[in-house]
Amino acid sequence: MSKKLAIGLVVLSLSLVSTSAWAKDPAAVYKSKCAGCHGPAGEGKMGPALKGTSMSADDIASLLAKGDPAKKAPHNKHFSGATAEKAKALADYIKTL
Numbered sequence: 001m002s003k004k005l006a007i008g009l010v011v012l013s014l015s016l017v018s019t020s021a022w023a024k025d026p027a028a029v030y031k032s033k034c035a036g037c038h039g040p041a042g043e044g045k046m047g048p049a050l051k052g053t054s055m056s057a058d059d060i061a062s063l064l065a066k067g068d069p070a071k072k073a074p075h076n077k078h079f080s081g082a083t084a085e086k087a088k089a090l091a092d093y094i095k096t097l
């Protein structure tokens with residue numbers, strides 16, 4: 001195997017790990033991307049509590065994937081890294097908080 005190809009494979013596998021983290025380990029994604037504002041257990045901090053939210057998983061997923069211009073930052077825009085599929089995995093996790 002050429003050195004270039006080997007490096008290419010490493011880069012590819014690393015990027016696969018980081019893009020699938022949302023779906024595979026939503027708890028870790030929540031911790032790194034959301035907990036700072038919503039609290040480690042979804043109890044709320046500068047952002048509202050997500051624990052026991054009345055929003056459905058689909059509404060949460062849509063808020064993350066598309067953003068809502070009526071909401072305050074950061075949710076007035078698409079949340080960085082949140083595709084529809086990843087956002088759904090995270091939203092399902094939030095409903096378990």
Ligand code: HEC
Pocket residue numbers: 030033034035036037038046047048049050053054055060063064070071072073074075079090094
């Ligand atoms: C920079 C701080 C910040 C980060 C990071 C953040 N949020 Fe928020 N979030 C807020 C604020 C502030 C609001 C309230 C916005 C409003 O009502 O206008 C909010 C609202 C929400 C709501 C709506 C709650 C409700 O009942 O109306 C959901 C769901 C939500 N955030 C999920 C997430 C998720 C999931 C992440 C991680 C991917 C995340 N947030 C990251 C600050 C943050």
